[in-house]
Amino acid sequence: MTSKITIQNQEFEIEPGMSISDAVRSLGFNPSAYVFAIGNTPVPMDSDISDNSMIRAIRVASGG
Numbered sequence: 001m002t003s004k005i006t007i008q009n010q011e012f013e014i015e016p017g018m019s020i021s022d023a024v025r026s027l028g029f030n031p032s033a034y035v036f037a038i039g040n041t042p043v044p045m046d047s048d049i050s051d052n053s054m055i056r057a058i059r060v061a062s063g064g
Contacts, residue, residue, distance in 0.1 A: 003053035007034070014049060021045040024057065035060055 002013045005020075007029055014023040020043065021031040031045050034057040049055070 001051040003049050003051065003055065005055040005057060007057040008059070014055075016049045016051045016053070019046050019048055020055060023049060029057070033060055034058060 001016060003016050005012050005014050005023060005027075007024065007027065012027055014027075018026075020036050024031040024034065024045070034045075036043050036045055036047075037056045037058060038053055043055075
């Protein structure tokens with residue numbers, strides 16, 4: 001089974017079993033620039049991806 005992650009309005013299929021941060025990095029994005037959620041629940045970027053997960057990456061804005 002595959003899972004999906006949405007980053008910057010693009011949906012990607014990812015393999016379960018790897019961490020969210022590893023999956024995001026493999027897609028060419030910097031995981032530190034995002035907060036991740038499954039449904040409406042924030043999850044740590046080092047969480048392992050389960051079968052059929054639907055993950056959203058929410059861009060973090062910071063500055064001074």
